[in-house]
Amino acid sequence: MSRTFLYCRVSTSTQFTENQVQEVKAAGFDVQTSRVVEETISGSVAAKERPGFQKLLERMESSDVLIVTKLDRLGRNAMDVRQTVEHLAASGIRVHCLALGGVDLTCAAGKMTMQVLGAVAEFERDLLIERTQQGLMRAKSKGKQLGRPIAVKTTERVQRLKVQGYLQIQVASELGIGIATVKRHWNKV
Numbered sequence: 001m002s003r004t005f006l007y008c009r010v011s012t013s014t015q016f017t018e019n020q021v022q023e024v025k026a027a028g029f030d031v032q033t034s035r036v037v038e039e040t041i042s043g044s045v046a047a048k049e050r051p052g053f054q055k056l057l058e059r060m061e062s063s064d065v066l067i068v069t070k071l072d073r074l075g076r077n078a079m080d081v082r083q084t085v086e087h088l089a090a091s092g093i094r095v096h097c098l099a100l101g102g103v104d105l106t107c108a109a110g111k112m113t114m115q116v117l118g119a120v121a122e123f124e125r126d127l128l129i130e131r132t133q134q135g136l137m138r139a140k141s142k143g144k145q146l147g148r149p150i151a152v153k154t155t156e157r158v159q160r161l162k163v164q165g166y167l168q169i170q171v172a173s174e175l176g177i178g179i180a181t182v183k184r185h186w187n188k189v
Helices: 018-026 051-059 078-090 108-141 152-163 168-175 179-186
Strands: 004-010 036-040 065-068 094-097
Touching (some): 078 094, 152 168
Parallel strands (some): 004 065
C-alpha cells in the first residue's frame, strides 16, 4: 500500500512552510503529520545534500508518493530537479507537483513536462546571461567603473599604521578590520 509524503522547503528562517502544507490540504491530499518533512535550506543546495531530504529518502519505499507544491522545492535548477525526480522514479517513488496540476513527474506525461520545463529554464538562463553581458559591455563603453569601489581610505589607514611600525595583526585590531583586509592593503601605495 502506498503512503503519501510531503516535502516542504523554504530558503530562510523568516519564511514558513505552513502555506505549502495548506496548499496540499486544499488540493485534497491527506498527508499524515508524521510524513510531512519541512526544511529551511537554500534551493541552491542540491536535494541529495539536504539533511531533511535525506531523512525523507530513508523513510520512503517503493510505491510511495512524494508531493511538492512547486518544482523549485526540489531544486533551483532544472538539472538538479531532473536528477532528483529520476532518482526517486528509479526507487519506485512517484512525484506529484501541485503547480503542474498534480501531474506525476515519473510517468510519461510528467517526463515530457520535465523536459519542456528544463528546455525553457535553460533558454531563460541563456537569455539572462546574454542580457547581463550586453549590459556590462554597454556600461564599460560608457566608461563606468565596474566592480567593487577601491577602498582608498582603508589603504591610507593601513599604510599609516604600517609606517608607524605596527604589525599586521596589530593594524587589524587597531582598525577593527580582518587580517585578510589588512594583508590586501599592506603593500599598496
